[in-house]
Amino acid sequence: MSTDYQQGRVALGARLRELRTEGGLSGRALAGQLGWVQSKVSKLETGRQTPSPADLEAWASATGRPGIAAELQARLRGLETQYRSWNRQLAGGHRERQEAAVLETRRTDVIRAFEAARIPGMLQTAEYARHMLAAAAEFIGSPRDTEDAVRARIRRQEALYEPGRRFRFLLWEAALYVTIGSTEVMIAQLDRLVGLLGLDTVELGIIPLGAPARRTPAHGFWIYDDRLVIVETINAELWLDSPADIALYSRAWEWLAESAVTDHQAHRLIGRARASLTPR
Missing domain, CATH: 1.10.260.40 (lambda repressor-like DNA-binding domains)
Structure with a gap:
């Protein structure tokens, strides 16, 4: 807390x-x-x-x-x-929280995000998202409205294709290897990441496992312009809007970005993870 x-x-x-x-x-x-x-x-x-x-x-x-x-x-x-405790936020299911994410994204020009152990929601395939949301509902014990929540999450991704927006994602390489659902789900998800590398609105940086780190990965967080930081913990979600908190998380993002690779080097890391899933 x-x-x-x-x-x-x-x-x-x-x-x-x-x-x-x-x-x-x-x-x-x-x-x-x-x-x-x-x-x-x-x-x-x-x-x-x-x-x-x-x-x-x-x-x-x-x-x-x-x-x-x-x-x-x-x-x-x-x-x-x-x-915002998950028990209260998800009392009626995941759809409402996903709709809130859609609204926050619509009113934001630049999103910076870091995830250590999973693919960011805005980059997920429907099947990957389906497994993530179903597992979260089981863990929290919230009502299962998985399909409605998946539709809202996918609708949020429409912003990725809007001119003038900018999305800067940092992903620890380990997240490429955490199997969500099945091997087939993960292969499709990694292919999805490769397909997004060419978008002019999206920058995807991957922090290699062996990269020198000025700051070690701690937990995922999302920065919406310079007005809001959202952090997920096991039992709650923190919505931080004080200038001091936003500045601190912005510094954390920049320090993590120093260790990340992008473009063809990121493509190579994704390809290596995908190859580990393909039967030889």
């Missing part, structure tokens, strides 16, 4: 505790009034649990300050603008 998010959750908890004490209620009394276990009150007040909007509305009412619910919920929305 990001430090900024946790600090914000602690601050929200302190505000909840303030409302409870101003209302003359003990933690046990408030829990009893709301029908909660007392430990939930304690976790919310100490920032160890994220409240739901309904929790905040109930808290405000129980402490005699129903009008404060809007303020509390605004604080919560502010937290979740930056830190």
